[in-house]
Amino acid sequence: MGRLPTSGFQKSLYIGCTARSHERPDNYAVTSRRRRRTNAHITLNVYSQVKRTKKRNSIVPLGTTLHRNRRRDRNSSGNSETGSVMLRELVAHLRENRTQLREEWARRITAGALLTAMSKEEIFSETTSVYDNYIEVLETGSVEALQAYARSLSERIIPRGVETHEVVGIVLLLRDVLGRSLFKKYQNDVDLMNRVLDAYEPAANRVANTVAVSFVQERERVIRQQQEAIRELSTPVLQVRERLLILPIIGMIDSQRARQLTEQLLRGIRKNRAKVVVVDITGVPTIDSVVANHLVQTVEASRLMGASVIITGLSSEIAQTLVTIGVNLSKMNAVGDLQGGIEEAERLLGLPSELAKVATQETKA
Amino acid sequence: MEREARIDITSATDIVTARQKGRGLAIELGFEGSDLTVIATAISEIARNIIEHAERGQIVLAPVHQGSRRGLAIVAQDQGPGIPDVGQAMQYGFSSRKGLGVGLPGAKWLMDEFDIETKVGKGTVVTMKKWLH
Amino acid sequence: MHVPVLKQGDYLIASVQAALTDADLLQLRDDLADRVGQFRSRGVIIDVTVLDVIDSFATRTLRAVAHMLKLRGAETVIVGIQPDVAFAMVQLGLTLEGVGTALDLEEGLAYLDRLAKRNRNHGTRSTN
Numbered sequence: 001m002g003r004l005p006t007s008g009f010q011k012s013l014y015i016g017c018t019a020r021s022h023e024r025p026d027n028y029a030v031t032s033r034r035r036r037r038t039n040a041h042i043t044l045n046v047y048s049q050v051k052r053t054k055k056r057n058s059i060v061p062l063g064t065t066l067h068r069n070r071r072r073d074r075n076s077s078g079n080s081e082t083g084s085v086m087l088r089e090l091v092a093h094l095r096e097n098r099t100q101l102r103e104e105w106a107r108r109i110t111a112g113a114l115l116t117a118m119s120k121e122e123i124f125s126e127t128t129s130v131y132d133n134y135i136e137v138l139e140t141g142s143v144e145a146l147q148a149y150a151r152s153l154s155e156r157i158i159p160r161g162v163e164t165h166e167v168v169g170i171v172l173l174l175r176d177v178l179g180r181s182l183f184k185k186y187q188n189d190v191d192l193m194n195r196v197l198d199a200y201e202p203a204a205n206r207v208a209n210t211v212a213v214s215f216v217q218e219r220e221r222v223i224r225q226q227q228e229a230i231r232e233l234s235t236p237v238l239q240v241r242e243r244l245l246i247l248p249i250i251g252m253i254d255s256q257r258a259r260q261l262t263e264q265l266l267r268g269i270r271k272n273r274a275k276v277v278v279v280d281i282t283g284v285p286t287i288d289s290v291v292a293n294h295l296v297q298t299v300e301a302s303r304l305m306g307a308s309v310i311i312t313g314l315s316s317e318i319a320q321t322l323v324t325i326g327v328n329l330s331k332m333n334a335v336g337d338l339q340g341g342i343e344e345a346e347r348l349l350g351l352p353s354e355l356a357k358v359a360t361q362e363t364k365a
Numbered sequence: 366m367e368r369e370a371r372i373d374i375t376s377a378t379d380i381v382t383a384r385q386k387g388r389g390l391a392i393e394l395g396f397e398g399s400d401l402t403v404i405a406t407a408i409s410e411i412a413r414n415i416i417e418h419a420e421r422g423q424i425v426l427a428p429v430h431q432g433s434r435r436g437l438a439i440v441a442q443d444q445g446p447g448i449p450d451v452g453q454a455m456q457y458g459f460s461s462r463k464g465l466g467v468g469l470p471g472a473k474w475l476m477d478e479f480d481i482e483t484k485v486g487k488g489t490v491v492t493m494k495k496w497l498h
Numbered sequence: 499m500h501v502p503v504l505k506q507g508d509y510l511i512a513s514v515q516a517a518l519t520d521a522d523l524l525q526l527r528d529d530l531a532d533r534v535g536q537f538r539s540r541g542v543i544i545d546v547t548v549l550d551v552i553d554s555f556a557t558r559t560l561r562a563v564a565h566m567l568k569l570r571g572a573e574t575v576i577v578g579i580q581p582d583v584a585f586a587m588v589q590l591g592l593t594l595e596g597v598g599t600a601l602d603l604e605e606g607l608a609y610l611d612r613l614a615k616r617n618r619n620h621g622t623r624s625t626n
Contacts, residue, residue: 217433224498256498263399266581273601300593301584306577306600306609377520384551385517402550402582406590409553475589 086199090182091139094131097181102131105170105177114169117160126153130174130211138203143210150214158215158222167215171208178204228260237268244345245274245307248338250283258294265298269307276345277302280338282313289325292318296327308348309333312341370426372412374441380412383424390426391437395497404437404495407475411441411491414472419445419488429494436477436496447485501526503533509541509610510534510572511603514548523559530563534572541610542567545603547578557592564597573613574598577606 094101106127109115115123130153133146157167182200186193238246247265265277279298281287287295299309311334322329335341370390372383384405391404408424415422422443429438448454454470473479478494499516510533512526530542544560546552552560564574575598579587587593598613600606 221433228498262585263581266584270581270601273605275601275605297585297588301581301588304579304584304587304594304599305581306602306605381517381519388550399582399585402580402586403589405551406553406586409551410590413553413555474591475586 086195087138087203090196090199090203091135093182093185094135094138094178098131101177101181102127104181105131105174108173108177109170112169112173114166114173115157115162117162118157127170127174129153130171134174134178134207137207137210143206146207146210147214150211151218154215154218158219164212164216164219168208168212171211175204175208237264239268239272239274240342241346241349241351243273243275243349244342245269245272245277246280246338246342247277248280248283253284253287253291253294255290255294258291258298262294262298262301266301266305269302269305274307276310276348277307278310278312278338278341278345280312280341281315281318282338284313284318285315287318287321289321292321292325292327296322296332299332310335310341310344310348312336312338369428372424372426373421374412374415374424374443375421377413377416380409380416383412384408387426387437387439390428391495394428394435394437396437396495400495403475404439407472407493407495408439410472410475411439411493414491415441415443415445418448419443422488431496434496436494439476439493439495440490441493442488442490444488447487447489448481448483449485451481451483501529503529505533505537505539506607508539508614509543509607510537510539511543511545513545516548517551518549518556520555523556527559527563527566531566531570534567534570539572540614542572542574543603543606543610544574544576545578545606546576546583547580547602549578549583550580552579552583552587552592554590554592557587557594561594561597564594573610575600575606575609577602 106123109123109127110120115126118126129149133149137143137146154167179197179200182193182196186196236248238248240246245265245268247261247268249261253261265279268274269277279295281295295311299311302309309332311332313336314334319329319334322332333344335344368390370386372379372386374380374383387408388401388405391401396404408426412424415424422441422445425438425440425442427438427440429436472491472493475495476493477496478492480492481489482492483489499518499522501512501514501518501522503510503512505511510530512530518526526544533539534542544563549556560576564576567574576594577600579599598606598609600609
């Protein structure tokens with residue numbers, strides 16, 4: 001079995017480390033391809049996956065504060081001679097048999113009922129791009145182009161309903177198609193075949209990983225966006241009267257939603273020049289201390305903008321949570337239900353209460 | 366377009382410079398709305414902290430990435446006296462929030478990530494990060 | 499950056515024009531102290547619409563200014579705190595407790611008028 005090339009390939013598989021000093025391994029190597037030049041010769045950099053910029057930064061352990069940058073060779077530690085020769089062979093083989101292998105792949109995709117959301121022409125076009133990117137990764141050792149392509153591919157196909165298992169599926173199929181073609185070519189020379197596979201394996205893994213991860217990340221981004229949109233739609237700030245806003249909150253609130261509610265409310269206060277806000281939490285079953293804090297912050301921030309807040313629908317459970325975190329409930333203007341809250345608001349605004357009038361009429365009838 | 370920025374903090378006027386640069390860089394990175402104010406305020410607090418405890422120091426602002434997330438890292442460092450009891454300095458319960466001289470705990474509250482390294486007699490390095498949501 | 503202070507009847511209006519350094523804030527404090535004494539103003543409006551950051555120092559100073567002016571017989575109201583700024587302030591736990599706040603200049607004047615009326619009804623100027 002030949003020696004596995006130990007180039008920067010493997011290291012770059014460690015995606016997404018944060019510069020928390022107590023979490024990083026001590027012997028993290030400092031590799032770099034291109035370095036960002038700044039005026040000072042001491043730079044603080046944070047390790048990052050290559051993303052939209054063609055830079056890879058060096059890691060700097062915080063405890064020792066700052067390091068001088070050290071320039072390293074492009075092909076640093078141990079690309080074996082055999083390894084690079086094998087890669088060249090591999091690349092040549094893939095190029096020679098491009099049409100045939102790509103067609104085989106496309107055939108197996110269709111046979112496996114993958115990418116059913118896409119037309120034959122689209123599959124042709126995308127498989128061609130992936131194939132060519134595959135070759136480029138093998139040739140250059142860099143996944144930058146592949147990542148960019150994978151991101152753009154994901155952006156295109158996610159709205160079409162392509163699922164993760166399909167994307168992973170087609171990449172693994174390609175791996176298999178290429179693997180089998182290598183078996184076929186080198187089946188008479190086991191040693192050579194092993195060497196070729198030694199060069200092929202890590203690269204193939206890296207490609208599969210890169211594509212799958214890019215796809216999943218893009219999906220997650222889309223989901224986050226959708227969640228954001230839903231949140232915004234579900235928390236309207238209503239102006240019912242002049243200078244009076246109502247914010248009915250329904251459902252569970254998490255920290256992010258609470259934050260968003262606060263922002264929306266504060267902007268609403270400015271836009272509507274509200275003097276009183278009624279925040280109705282009848283529809284909120286429970287809140288944790290984090291969200292309770294947010295609620296209090298909302299009240300305080302509204303006050304800074306000259307608006308007073310009335311909380312309605314405060315269940316005894318939520319009241320208990322507030323007390324537990326140290327909120328002085330007597331400072332909070334809490335009224336039983338929404339109707340009562342609106343009446344109180346109108347009183348604060350010096351308005352005759354419309355609801356009270358209606359209520360009186362109803363009881364008379 | 367996105368680049369690092371470093372600001373020497375030697376006087377109170379540098380506080381304003383630091384937070385304005387922070388706001389500028391945050392805008393370039395794609396931060397919006399209240400995030401900008403939060404970032405600028407956190408920088409203000411931390412820069413103020415340098416002036417008050419170490420008299421001089423440096424703030425470095427840099428874009429960061431984690432997977433597909435992008436964000437802003439703010440590093441404040443000084444060669445001041447260091448903080449003997451970090452746990453105590455970072456205490457920040459709701460009821461203890463009196464709103465005056467909040468400095469470090471306040472900045473931590475505003476940011477997504479917060480790390481502090483300090484050594485008595487040597488200095489302090491505070492690293493904070495805010496991610497684009 | 500210097501903060502211009504205008505007199506409007508019984509009130510003074512200080513409109514912040516740009517980001518305030520620590521020195522600017524202290525200068526404002528002194529200016530207001532002087533003017534309130536000079537004109538015997540009953541109320542002071544500090545308009546911070548333009549400020550994109552109100553940090554702990556600014557909060558401390560504004561509270562100190564309000565307290566000091568109260569001792570000289572004037573009520574203070576801070577107006578124009580922007581939504582984002584209010585948000586950041588409360589996250590830091592900064593409150594302007596003891597200081598009046600209003601949405602904008604118009605509301606600020608209404609606030610001071612209400613206070614003045616209340617004080618007149620009680621027959622004395624508020625000194626607590």
